[in-house]
Structure formats: C-alpha cells, structure tokens
Amino acid sequence: MSDSSPTPSVTAPSVTASSVPRPAVPSPAPVPASAGAPLVEVSGLVVDFGGLRAVDGISFRLEKGAALGLVGESGSGKSTVASALLALHRGTGARVDGTVRVAGVDVRRASDGELRGLRGGKAAMVFQDPLSSLDPYYAVGDQIAEVYRVHTKASRRAARARAVQVLDRVGIPDAARRSRSRPHEFSGGMRQRALIAMALACEPELLIADEPTTALDVTVQAQILDLLHTLRQETGTGLLLVTHDVGVAAESVDEILVMRHGRAVEHGPVSAVLGAPREPYTRELLGAVPRVDTPRTAGRTGPEDGAGLAGDVRPDDVVLEAVGLRREFGRGKRSFAAVDDVSLSVRRGETLGVVGESGSGKTTLGRMLVGLLEPTAGVVRYEGREQSGVRPSVQMVFQDPVSSLNPRRSVGESIADPLRARGEKDEGRVRGRVRELLERVGLDGAHYGRYPHEFSGGQRQRVGIARALAADPAVIVCDEPVSALDVTTQAQVVALLGELQRELGLALVFVAHDLAVVRQVSDHVAVMRRGRIVEHGPADEVYDSPRDPYTRQLLAAVPALDPEVAARRRAERGELSPA
Structure with a gap:
C-alpha cells in the first residue's frame, strides 16, 4: 500500500470563474503575533484544468487546533482546494499557482520526499468514499500498519499494535479482532472510522476531511462528527472540513469559507456566517437547507384539504x-x-x-x-x-x-x-x-x-x-x-x-x-x-x-x-x- 493518498478524479465546474462577478469577501479576524505561524496558510490559490479555472484566488489561514469548513455546491472548487493542500494535483496536468504552506512545508515547491513526509505524517486526508480508499484484498489493520511503518520505520509488531490502538481510539469494537477484517466486512460507518484511524496513526497536525459523512445515515453521521470533535479536543489536531452540508459544518467547525465557482463568497466565524450571512448566495444556500424543526414547506398543498390534486380524485382513496x-x-x-x-x-x-x-x-x-x-x-x-x-x-x-x-x-x-x-x-x-x-x-x-x-x-x-x-x-x-x-x-x-x-x-x-x-x-x-x-x-x-x-x-x-x-x-x- 502506498504511503500517499490516491489522486482523486477532479471534475471541473461547468461555469468558468471569469463569468461570475467577484464579491467582496470579509477577511477573518487578524491573528495575534504571539500565536506563531499558522498550521495552514493559503494565498492567491489558483487551479486550472486546461481552459477551465476550478479555483480562482482563494486565500485563508487555519491555526493549530482550529477547524475551518469549506462549504459550497458541487463544482464550487472546495475539494480541489483540499487536494491542493497535499499537492495531489501534481502530475495530473493541472496548473497550480499561488502560495500553499502546510505544517511549515511550502507545498508547491516541496520535493517528492518532502511531500511523502507531509502526506500521512504531518497532514492526513479522509476521503468521501472509504471503499475506494481502502484496498479490498488486505485486512484493515494491515493497511493502517503499513502507513505507520512507512512514516515511522517501526517494526511490524509495533505497527500492528498501533493499528489496533487507533482502531480502538475511533470506536471500533473489539479492535484487535476486527483489525483482521477486510473492508467489505465493515459497515459504512465503520469503514469511515477505519479511514479516520489510518489518518490518525502518525498523529498528524492537520486532518483534511472531504465530505466524510455524505453517504452515512443520520445517526452514524452524528457519531463521526462527534468523534472528530472529540479528537480535536484531545489531540489538538487542526481540521479542514469539506462539505456541501451546511448543517454538518455548523456541528464541526469554528470558521466557514463559502465557495462558489472557484471563488470565496463569504468567510468568517461560523456563528456570524450562518446567523447573519452578508452575501445573497450564502443566504440562498441556507434557504435551501431543509429544517427538521419546521413543518411541511409553507404553501405546499397536502391531501388533507384535497386542493391541488388532479381531476376529481378523492384524497382518502x-x-x-x-x-x-x-x-x-x-x-x-x-x-x-x-x-x-x-x-x-x-x-x-x-x-x-x-x-x-x-x-x-x-x-x-x-x-x-x-x-x-x-x-x-x-x-x-x-x-x-x-x-x-x-x-x-x-x-x-x-x-x-x-x-x-x-x-x-x-x-x-x-x-x-x-x-x-x-x-x-x-x-x-x-x-x-x-x-x-x-x-x-x-x-x-x-x-x-x-x-x-x-x-x-x-x-x-x-x-x-x-x-x-x-x-x-x-x-x-x-x-x-x-x-x-x-x-x-x-x-x-x-x-x-x-x-x-x-x-x-x-x-x-x-x-x-x-x-x-x-x-x-x-x-x-x-x-x-x-x-x-x-x-x-x-x-x-x-x-x-x-x-x-x-x-x-x-x-x-x-x-x-x-x-x-x-x-x-x-x-x-x-x-x-x-x-
């Protein structure tokens, strides 16, 4: 198993960034000088795929132990930004410009050896689909142990023990026995936990989670979000969460950066962006979110009064x-x-x-x-x-x-x-x-x-x-x-x-x-x-x-x-x- 994450396929947005008016984006509050260098610093990031601009001038900082959510629709460029943090576009033909620094590493100028040390060691990524990220032929514990050995040169015995330890840490029951199971023997939620365990094996400073709960039901999703929250509190790991689900972001992050067509629309503390959004697009995005505490959509006509039904159909049929x-x-x-x-x-x-x-x-x-x-x-x-x-x-x-x-x-x-x-x-x-x-x-x-x-x-x-x-x-x-x-x-x-x-x-x-x-x-x-x-x-x-x-x-x-x-x-x- 390779120590580096697989390069994801990237679908460029259907609308070029140049066709969208650039909104004014409020900057986050300045960080005190005593806080030291940020864990992640991105400035003027541009990513082009051929003639299409997927990311256009994105800038943000993520402090150590903090959590930032990249939120937007499909095709907004948020996953492309996440991939750029680990230089996953290298060798794909994409053109990347701007400054990207992660855990002290200048990602764009880093050598292949430096990138191998960054990926999985200082920063780790959890992808949306664990089945495509885990090798179906090998036991889950062996795959985690291999990542740990690549980065630490530990013995096989020590690596196996570490795999069991992190599987137990993310809530896999009977971790020693289940570490010998293959991915198809795990449920969807357990596979996602296994990916998080793999990411945590080398105690990274940054965890990048790309739509980690999209395919999960509501209770398993809550368990994964609670797990990420607990891990942040206990280990001080920084979190970059990529999601189209505004509710998931509200559960998990301190700041939100809203993206559209490769550009930043709004950026600020989660309570400010979600509580009093300044930009029309952010308000539109929030307005589309269904609310579990709100009765059926106002104006919708149900069968109780019989209105809106075709022909002379009786609503009690x-x-x-x-x-x-x-x-x-x-x-x-x-x-x-x-x-x-x-x-x-x-x-x-x-x-x-x-x-x-x-x-x-x-x-x-x-x-x-x-x-x-x-x-x-x-x-x-x-x-x-x-x-x-x-x-x-x-x-x-x-x-x-x-x-x-x-x-x-x-x-x-x-x-x-x-x-x-x-x-x-x-x-x-x-x-x-x-x-x-x-x-x-x-x-x-x-x-x-x-x-x-x-x-x-x-x-x-x-x-x-x-x-x-x-x-x-x-x-x-x-x-x-x-x-x-x-x-x-x-x-x-x-x-x-x-x-x-x-x-x-x-x-x-x-x-x-x-x-x-x-x-x-x-x-x-x-x-x-x-x-x-x-x-x-x-x-x-x-x-x-x-x-x-x-x-x-x-x-x-x-x-x-x-x-x-x-x-x-x-x-x-x-x-x-x-x-």
Missing part, C-alpha cells in the same frame, strides 16, 4: 397497500428478516415518508412495493387488488442514477423503454413523448441523444424521474432520491417531485435517511428499525411529539444550523443510550 409484509434473505440458521410484518397504506396524491438507518429495511420495503422483490409473506395491493411482480402503475426512482442508467445508451433511449414495453411502435411518437418528458422535468428535449456521463448528478436524477413518468404511474417509490446531491440541487429535485405530484395526483413513497427532507415532503411518516415500523403517523405529530425512543434518538442526531444548538444536541446524544 387508498392506491397502494402493504399487509403483513415480510422478506427473508439467506437460508437455514443464516436467514434473517430484512422486513418483518410491515403494514401501511398510501393514498392518491399523498406522500408517505419512510425513514430509518442503513439496514433498517426501508429499501427492501420499497422494492417489494414496486414488485422488484417478492415478499416471503404478506401481500401488496394496488387499488384493492393483490399485486404480483412489476406493474407500470407503480414505478421507482433509484438512489444512484449512474448505476440505474445504462452508460452505453442515450438517456432518451432509457426513457423510451417503458413506452416501447407498452407496445408503442411509432418511433416519431416515442421520440416526441420522450422530448415532452425531458422538458417536463426541466431538461432540454433536444438532449435525447446525450449519454448519462454528460449530465450532472441532479440532471441524471431528473432523467430517472422522467423515465418513471413514461409509464404513466399512479405511484412513484423514491429510494433516497436526493441523498447524493448538494442542498440547492436537492431542493430543486424535491420541488419538482412536489410539482409533479400536485399536477398528476401522484402518490409518493419517499424513502430516505435524511429526516429533515422527509419532513418537508411528507404527509405521513413511518419510522423503521430492524425491519419493523416502530412509529407511524402524521408527519408533524411524529416529529413534534415522537413516542418511540428510537425516533427521539434519530431526531437528536440531525445536524443543527445554530452552533449553540449543535453543541447542546451533541451533549444530549452523549446522554441518550441506544434505543
């Missing part, structure tokens, strides 16, 4: 119903029930939110509702009739449009599949309908022939919605449809789903681990844990007066935008025992 659903996987003694005795119903024009941690059974439930999985026991009824197999009337929007869209086929052909499956043979009508659907979800109808890689993440999700609409469904099951999107793109997709629901009278089943998003879109909410529904009721009732301890535990784990509230919730999480 049950369109989809599950009765006693159970789904087992495995055989014999190794079998387990992913979903166990779940019953629920969805009315026409209504949104049912299904929330829970990873492994709670919510995706398995969604696949049974659509007919992609046959239940071991129980039935699914559509408009009162028992359903078996896939029906055009019930469609699914998947979490990852990259894996659900064929990369070798144009998006137009993928959207056309349901039309052809229904027997439509007139190619002119097929193409015309696909263009209508593309435009209906906010895309250009002329993009029929484009391929998935030519679209952004939010655009690909719109393609997935268009494909679901092609079958003229009455119900759409959305499986984590916005979990990988930044807050503004997420808000756009959620708004699109709401608009389609109102115009077409669609029933939606919204499966997600993000409790704030679920509250904003749902009329009723079902909370799942270990395959069962532990709480079910009107959304505002479940959120404002949760009855089950597990629901309260989930709500306590949601990031807060107010740093003082975030600190109080962190203390409350420490007092709550697992439900």
Whole structure:
C-alpha cells in the first residue's frame, strides 16, 4: 500500500470563474503575533484544468487546533482546494499557482520526499468514499500498519499494535479482532472510522476531511462528527472540513469559507456566517437547507384539504397497500428478516415518508412495493387488488442514477423503454413523448441523444424521474432520491417531485435517511428499525411529539444550523443510550 493518498478524479465546474462577478469577501479576524505561524496558510490559490479555472484566488489561514469548513455546491472548487493542500494535483496536468504552506512545508515547491513526509505524517486526508480508499484484498489493520511503518520505520509488531490502538481510539469494537477484517466486512460507518484511524496513526497536525459523512445515515453521521470533535479536543489536531452540508459544518467547525465557482463568497466565524450571512448566495444556500424543526414547506398543498390534486380524485382513496409484509434473505440458521410484518397504506396524491438507518429495511420495503422483490409473506395491493411482480402503475426512482442508467445508451433511449414495453411502435411518437418528458422535468428535449456521463448528478436524477413518468404511474417509490446531491440541487429535485405530484395526483413513497427532507415532503411518516415500523403517523405529530425512543434518538442526531444548538444536541446524544 502506498504511503500517499490516491489522486482523486477532479471534475471541473461547468461555469468558468471569469463569468461570475467577484464579491467582496470579509477577511477573518487578524491573528495575534504571539500565536506563531499558522498550521495552514493559503494565498492567491489558483487551479486550472486546461481552459477551465476550478479555483480562482482563494486565500485563508487555519491555526493549530482550529477547524475551518469549506462549504459550497458541487463544482464550487472546495475539494480541489483540499487536494491542493497535499499537492495531489501534481502530475495530473493541472496548473497550480499561488502560495500553499502546510505544517511549515511550502507545498508547491516541496520535493517528492518532502511531500511523502507531509502526506500521512504531518497532514492526513479522509476521503468521501472509504471503499475506494481502502484496498479490498488486505485486512484493515494491515493497511493502517503499513502507513505507520512507512512514516515511522517501526517494526511490524509495533505497527500492528498501533493499528489496533487507533482502531480502538475511533470506536471500533473489539479492535484487535476486527483489525483482521477486510473492508467489505465493515459497515459504512465503520469503514469511515477505519479511514479516520489510518489518518490518525502518525498523529498528524492537520486532518483534511472531504465530505466524510455524505453517504452515512443520520445517526452514524452524528457519531463521526462527534468523534472528530472529540479528537480535536484531545489531540489538538487542526481540521479542514469539506462539505456541501451546511448543517454538518455548523456541528464541526469554528470558521466557514463559502465557495462558489472557484471563488470565496463569504468567510468568517461560523456563528456570524450562518446567523447573519452578508452575501445573497450564502443566504440562498441556507434557504435551501431543509429544517427538521419546521413543518411541511409553507404553501405546499397536502391531501388533507384535497386542493391541488388532479381531476376529481378523492384524497382518502387508498392506491397502494402493504399487509403483513415480510422478506427473508439467506437460508437455514443464516436467514434473517430484512422486513418483518410491515403494514401501511398510501393514498392518491399523498406522500408517505419512510425513514430509518442503513439496514433498517426501508429499501427492501420499497422494492417489494414496486414488485422488484417478492415478499416471503404478506401481500401488496394496488387499488384493492393483490399485486404480483412489476406493474407500470407503480414505478421507482433509484438512489444512484449512474448505476440505474445504462452508460452505453442515450438517456432518451432509457426513457423510451417503458413506452416501447407498452407496445408503442411509432418511433416519431416515442421520440416526441420522450422530448415532452425531458422538458417536463426541466431538461432540454433536444438532449435525447446525450449519454448519462454528460449530465450532472441532479440532471441524471431528473432523467430517472422522467423515465418513471413514461409509464404513466399512479405511484412513484423514491429510494433516497436526493441523498447524493448538494442542498440547492436537492431542493430543486424535491420541488419538482412536489410539482409533479400536485399536477398528476401522484402518490409518493419517499424513502430516505435524511429526516429533515422527509419532513418537508411528507404527509405521513413511518419510522423503521430492524425491519419493523416502530412509529407511524402524521408527519408533524411524529416529529413534534415522537413516542418511540428510537425516533427521539434519530431526531437528536440531525445536524443543527445554530452552533449553540449543535453543541447542546451533541451533549444530549452523549446522554441518550441506544434505543
């Protein structure tokens, strides 16, 4: 295993920095001379990829033991800045200019040997996807031990002991035994903890965390954020946190630098930037963040009053119903029930939110509702009739449009599949309908022939919605449809789903681990844990007066935008025992 972090692939922003007006950026408060040299000093950083400028004149300082959050949408350049701190662009063809000093090392002028000492030794990086950062063939403990040996020349025995020590430090249970496990034997949260353990092995002065909680459910995310907070307090390690989630930043940092199109928009203490943002873009970013303590979006029309529904549909019509659903996987003694005795119903024009941690059974439930999985026991009824197999009337929007869209086929052909499956043979009508659907979800109808890689993440999700609409469904099951999107793109997709629901009278089943998003879109909410529904009721009732301890535990784990509230919730999480 190499001692240096792998060079990440970098996607340049779709808008060049020169096309965006440069805002006035307030400088952070001056640091007293007695504070000594900063841990990180960046001045006039510029990064170009060919003719595209990904970072344009970024400057900031990070003091020893402090925490700075780089916040912005996808394509804002924040990950490019983080990579520049460790010279990960070296050898990629990127042009880097400006001054970058980290832990006393002039990164741009450092030799390869000096960079090897910096990476992992003085500064370490935790990437977003631990599966792509960990070698699947080697035990986790061996990979951590190898990093430690490269930087310290320790013996194999000492390195193994250090690996167990740091795995235990980040909360891996039975660390000595689990150190012999391979990455696929760890859960997502445990893999992220293992990456943090690897980063901490050599006691670095700086930890760079690039979207470390994006793929994690709310309780595991809270555990990782609490861990980073504790490590900072106990070791004095500086933290540079890269995230598109403003709530995550509020939980974790002292200062925030907001980025857009490669430039700094606003920079200051977290309480000032989030409490009284000066720039319109920062206010726009904050306005797009869903709030778990706010009732369903003002102006949204639910089925309670019947307004906004298509045609003469009555709001009490049950369109989809599950009765006693159970789904087992495995055989014999190794079998387990992913979903166990779940019953629920969805009315026409209504949104049912299904929330829970990873492994709670919510995706398995969604696949049974659509007919992609046959239940071991129980039935699914559509408009009162028992359903078996896939029906055009019930469609699914998947979490990852990259894996659900064929990369070798144009998006137009993928959207056309349901039309052809229904027997439509007139190619002119097929193409015309696909263009209508593309435009209906906010895309250009002329993009029929484009391929998935030519679209952004939010655009690909719109393609997935268009494909679901092609079958003229009455119900759409959305499986984590916005979990990988930044807050503004997420808000756009959620708004699109709401608009389609109102115009077409669609029933939606919204499966997600993000409790704030679920509250904003749902009329009723079902909370799942270990395959069962532990709480079910009107959304505002479940959120404002949760009855089950597990629901309260989930709500306590949601990031807060107010740093003082975030600190109080962190203390409350420490007092709550697992439900």
